[in-house]
Amino acid sequence: MLWFEREVVGALTGSTDQPLRSSVEAFVDGTLRDWPEHLRLGVAGESVLLGAYVAVLRRTGRLAPGDREGLARLIEGWESSPVGLLRSYVRAMKSLVVMAEHEFAPEAVG
């Protein structure tokens, strides 16, 4: 998993429980590895571009370095972007995180 992907997963994971956060990250990492190469490549490419963009935002002070909620808001904003690939990127990452976070939580079946 690329640096920025780790950031995205961290930002989108709601829980503060560290073991749970690690499990989610491990699941997303495993899924990305297991993905069809062309999809993985596309996501990696976007991660690089978006990572660079976020780095610029941080460098210019428009996003505080430790601001996880700010980053989450930024990422979720991309979900309504007119750019289809950007929407798909957020949706894919978000669905992996959401699914894993709630499945790893206790009593998933109820």
Add this chain to the structure above:
Amino acid sequence: MADLSTDVLVVGSGAGGAFTAAALAEAGRAVMVLEEGPQVDPDAHEPFSLAEMVAKYRHHGAGAAIGNPFIAYAEGRCVGGSTEINSGLYHRLPDHLAAEWQVRYAIDEFAAPALAAYADRVEAHLDVNTVPGAPPASSAALERGATKLGWRNVEFPRVFSYDAQGRGTKQTMSRTMLPRALASGATLVPDCRVLGLVRRGDRVVGARCRRTHPGGGVERMTVHAEHVFVCGGAVHSPALLQRSGIWRNIGNGLKMHPTIKVAARFPHPVDHGDVPMHRVTEFSPFIAIGGSASRKGQVALALADTGAPYDEAMADWENISTYYAAIRSEGSGRVLAVRGLRAPVVTYSLTDADLSRLARGLMHLGELLLAAGATELHPSVFGGRVVRRLDEIGSWWDQVTRQHSSLMTVHLTSSIRMGENRALTGADSYGRVWGYRNLRVNDASLIPDAPGVNPQAAIMAIATRNCDQFLTEG
């Protein structure tokens, strides 16, 4: 480098491969089954859990067909294939579709009575049952809503056997046909991916494989065979043929049942361990309505789709279940094996009519769930309105767009259509690939169009029929 040889080589162990292996082994043929995925104890994981997805699904269940929009899909990758991970619903191929396809694709021996006879045989091998006693609450909701609106609905039988206490066991291939094949002398090799077929003129003489041993060691080998049956499913069968240099009408015309969802909140708890077995057939053959797996993760996933905060609803997740509307699609897709990539590129394009049908399906689904007593409906549409009353539902029509709909499918078919109409088909009426004497396909790829229902029954019946024909041919 071990080289093996067999009379019949079956690639894949899902519904098509397992039925093929059992039929041919029981007829006394020497059969070897190669399965790319692992052998997994069918009792090891809770159905639809994340652990199961990691163990048994390809790409952890996160495959996607490229298009506008992307359509997520799931398929099994383990011994038993998708029969290990599906809901077990069993529905014979509708007669009117078989009749239509028989003409369009010029399929021999595809009339309703012939297919019914094969379906009878399939059902004699598996336990096909409805649920003993009352259906689970999530399924009863479908029945209740449909009855209230006067919509046709039915409890679909499933390939489940039930013990005296009413506990069900899904009759997956790893529990049924594969053990039968093995009992008749077949060999099953898991963790063995077929890289390509070895062709010689109009024959296939074997398969080049890559086998991963339990310790992690990797071995390349060639399996020589007199006959090869490719049963990798609608995505991986065409991909394998393409990797082997066989392209004519292979991989185009992919069909699926694009599906849109609603997470419905009820004023009472709903079960989450099972998938509803009731289906609303009022809008068939265009639209089918049913229930989806609804563990906590799937509920969260469905609630997240609108993009609105869902913490409040999630706190009440035990009262929420997810439902779907699946359409027969006018669009189609493609499977394309690209040199250097392990996984084929899958594309799918929806037509405007498809989009409209999805919107309509969502409307019908919403109305049904409100009638069933749901108090809150979350559509799988970004920016979609969370609906609490019928007069709010009309807004969904314009919200279901290519940009904002989150779609998925679990049924993929038709990538190597069968029939004598050579302009439209990749294989003959019995799955023999055009241009090859001993190469056959025997899985969902052959079904020439989306069946509008769970395809496993059709796959099993067609596979049985094709094996019969193979055996009489010698």
Add this chain to the structure above:
Amino acid sequence: MTEPRAADVPTSTPAAAVVVTGASGWLGQNLVRTLVGQRDRVRCLVPTDDAAAPVSLLSPSVEVVVGDVRDPATVDRLFDGVGTDAAVFHAAAVIHPVRSTREFFDVNVGGTQNMVDRARRNGAARFVHVSSNSPFGINPTPEHTFTEDSPYNPYLGYGQSKYEAEQIVQKANDRGDLATVMVRAPWFYGPFQPPRQSQFFRTIRRGRFPLVGDGTQRRSMAYTDNLVQGLLRAEVADKAPGNAYWVADARPYELREILATVRRALEAEGLPTSGPDTLRLPRLAARAAERVDALVQKRGRYLQPLHVLGELNHTIACDISRARDELGYEPAVALEEGMRNSIRWCLEHGEQL
């Protein structure tokens, strides 16, 4: 108006209450005007407040519901209090979409499903569905005429949507708790025409209407009042439920005959014509238009002139014998009279021809 054969056909009593969708449309306004004198209640669905006014002013028996036929709650309001045994005339449809071809499916299919469903739940006596020639495409040869037994062959998006709507209506009938009749109308003409149709008269008057090929291709047309009579017969004829009928003028016309007749009608209404009798256009042009139309529609777009031009090349002709025999339908108005009525209506409503 004489209906010589009507007496021969067994019928039931017309419903006292009727529900009409598309009531402010071209056909709808003609239908509602005929119904208001005959029935106790005429419940009308119109899409907008603007469209409501001309319909609601017709008679105290008219009750207008404004809303979207795609919306189940709107259709609930449409049926609210109408009681059982109402007759339903479902005429709402999109034929020339404004935004994208998806409207064909949303409205023509989704609307029909809503209407059929609510008609059944409200115990409607009969559901008369206005269909089209488009599910059948074009005649396979210039001499061919469609009958009710002709196979489906939907023509582009509109045809596909009307085909699917027919499937829904037929299925509703076959399940046994709603009696449906489908009336397949070709190209129609008559009063209350939309502005696009004045353009039709203007171009013919100036000799600019394209006559593709030699003009011998045949087109069935339906004068709106003929069609209204067909719909009313479909409501009452005992043999009708479960069936579909072609309803049009007595015979198909050759395209060149249509153009000549319209020019004659214009002259007779005091509108001198100019230019050549016909503007000849090679078939190639129409074929090209047809191709481009199909391509454009595939991308979800719709260009009306292109679509119309593409269709002009072909014979679209139907045989109304079965409607005559089983509905007792008899078209009373023929082309020249009908066109003169239309032209007069345009002039009375300030249209510049």
